[in-house]
Amino acid sequence: MNITHVGIIGCGKISGVYFENCKLYPTLDIVACADLDLERARAAADHYGIAKACSVEELLADPSIDIVINLTIPAAHAEVCLKALQAGKHVYVEKPLAVTREEGQHILAVANSKSLMVGSAPDTFLGGGIQTSVKLIEDGWIGTPVAATAFMMGRGHEHWHPDPEFYYAKGGGPMFDMGPYYLTALVAMLGPIRQVSGMTKVTFPERTITSEKKYGQTIHVETPTHVAGLLDFHNGAIGTIITSFDVFGGSQLPHIEVYGSQGTLRVPDPNGFGGPVLLKRHDSNDWMEIPLSHGYANNSRGIGVLDMAYAIQHGRMNRANGELAYHVLEAMHGFHDSSDQGKHYVMQSTCERPQAMPVGMITGQLD
Numbered sequence: 001m002n003i004t005h006v007g008i009i010g011c012g013k014i015s016g017v018y019f020e021n022c023k024l025y026p027t028l029d030i031v032a033c034a035d036l037d038l039e040r041a042r043a044a045a046d047h048y049g050i051a052k053a054c055s056v057e058e059l060l061a062d063p064s065i066d067i068v069i070n071l072t073i074p075a076a077h078a079e080v081c082l083k084a085l086q087a088g089k090h091v092y093v094e095k096p097l098a099v100t101r102e103e104g105q106h107i108l109a110v111a112n113s114k115s116l117m118v119g120s121a122p123d124t125f126l127g128g129g130i131q132t133s134v135k136l137i138e139d140g141w142i143g144t145p146v147a148a149t150a151f152m153m154g155r156g157h158e159h160w161h162p163d164p165e166f167y168y169a170k171g172g173g174p175m176f177d178m179g180p181y182y183l184t185a186l187v188a189m190l191g192p193i194r195q196v197s198g199m200t201k202v203t204f205p206e207r208t209i210t211s212e213k214k215y216g217q218t219i220h221v222e223t224p225t226h227v228a229g230l231l232d233f234h235n236g237a238i239g240t241i242i243t244s245f246d247v248f249g250g251s252q253l254p255h256i257e258v259y260g261s262q263g264t265l266r267v268p269d270p271n272g273f274g275g276p277v278l279l280k281r282h283d284s285n286d287w288m289e290i291p292l293s294h295g296y297a298n299n300s301r302g303i304g305v306l307d308m309a310y311a312i313q314h315g316r317m318n319r320a321n322g323e324l325a326y327h328v329l330e331a332m333h334g335f336h337d338s339s340d341q342g343k344h345y346v347m348q349s350t351c352e353r354p355q356a357m358p359v360g361m362i363t364g365q366l367d
Contacts, residue, residue: 003029004309007059007089009080010071011035011044014094018069019048021302024363027309028302034059056080060087066312067092069305074171078103081118085110090312092119092305095180097325099171101333104326111322117312118322122181123304125188126319127273128297131357133258133265134189135293138356141279142260145190148231148239150182151253156225156245162213167245173223174243175332178271182256183328184320185270186231186239189258191353192327194232195346198335200224203246229335234350273300294357310366316355323351 006028008015015033022028032052035041045053052062059065060083068084070077070093078098084091085107097120098104111118124130137145152174157164166172187193203226207219226246231239237258256267262282268275274297277290296303304320311318327349334345358366 002313003027004066004312005064006030006067006069006305007032007034007062007065008069008071009034009056009059009084010073010094011037011040012071015044015071017299017301018071018305019044019050021300022305023048025302025306027313028306031064032059032062056083060084060089065089067305067308070094073166074099074176078107081107082110085114085116085118088114088116090117090119090308092308092320093121095121095325096176096332097322097329101326101330104329108322108326117308117318118325119304119308119318119320120322120325121301121304121320122184122270123301123307123320124181124270124273125185125354126296126303126307126357127300128292128294129268129273129275129277130185130188130270131294131296132277132290132292133267134356135359136265136277136279136290137189137258137260141263141281142258142265143262143282145235145237145258145260147237147259148186148190148257149254150186150239150241150256152178152182152243152255153247153253154245155248156207158207158209158211158219160211162211164209164211165219168207168219168221168223168225170222173225173227174245175224175227175229175335177243179227179241179243179332180325180328181270182241182243183331184324185256185267186241187324187327187351188354189267190233190237190239191235192233192350193331193347194234195344196229196231196331196334196338197344198227198229198338200227200336200339224336224339227335227339229338231331273297293359295361295363296357307366314367317352319354319357321351321354323349324354327351
């Protein structure tokens with residue numbers, strides 16, 4: 001068995017699931033972790049049994065590390081990705097790939113010039129829920145895809161998150177926070193996007209924090225908090241997406257539905273790996289729950305890193321790849337641009353629809 005050595009940069013809250021899950025995959029070996037706060041890196045290393053806690057510079061200089069997992073804040077994603085690539089490392093970054101399109105393009109250009117791989121969350125579309133949905137579409141259970149809807153409706157983060165300000169600053173908002181999960185799942189099922197249209201608004205220009213840490217403090221909202229978008233896919237399907245921090249009680253809407261010429265598919269929450277998959281055929285009045293055809297239905301964050309390791313070893317493209325992540329990043333900006341400019345936004349990028357996961361893989365195995 002070939003072992004891929006991994007280093008993690010950023011030991012904040014999200015890092016725990018990466019430390020835990022990557023240790024379940026025999027082909028991955030986390031050999032070091034780093035953080036701007038060295039004490040936090042040391043605490044993570046002690047807790048998860050990692051051999052070395054160090055500075056970012058020391059981690060990047062380690063010749064044994066093949067993949068860097070970048071778990072820094074979004075504003076630092078591009079800088080850290082570029083440093084990792086310049087150090088000769090493949091890099092896997094939490095979503096989004098970058099904050100701006102220019103940063104995303106730069107990451108991909110440097111990776112291409114050095115023949116290195118870029119991967120990006122979300123990797124939830126590799127889980128049993130979305131992959132079962134992909135298989136049903138590919139096997140013709142709903143006929144030809146005609147349309148899709150996607151809804152992420154909630155009241156925002158200030159009532160529960162200890163530091164919610166980022167979600168209302170430029171580069172935040174519901175589309176950039178949760179849109180990657182929904183758009184990545186849609187592209188995995190329907191393929192790349194040709195053009196988008198959007199309408200956006202700021203419903204509440206100021207918000208009051210009611211979570212305990214900063215209770216009573218006021219947030220000045222700098223980004224749209226309700227985004228309604230249309231997507232024109234290259235395969236002819238038309239999608240509708242709404243992401244909102246302005247809605248009370250919107251959770252009864254389906255997360256994603258895909259409508260075909262022969263039936264409808266209700267897709268589970270793309271923020272998770274499993275969940276029920278429901279099918280309603282044209283010749284039936286009832287919904288059927290379809291057993292999941294694929295594994296990785298529990299919280300499997302980090303499977304994108306595992307897939308990257310297999311891709312490096314076997315000379316293929318990784319599924320949660322940089323081109324897919326950039327296509328999603330461009331679409332998110334496109335909704336906002338369309339609203340600001342009052343016209344359709346024609347996508348400048350494209351990507352391959354990610355290769356479907358194989359059926360019957362056990363945990364830790366992909367190929």
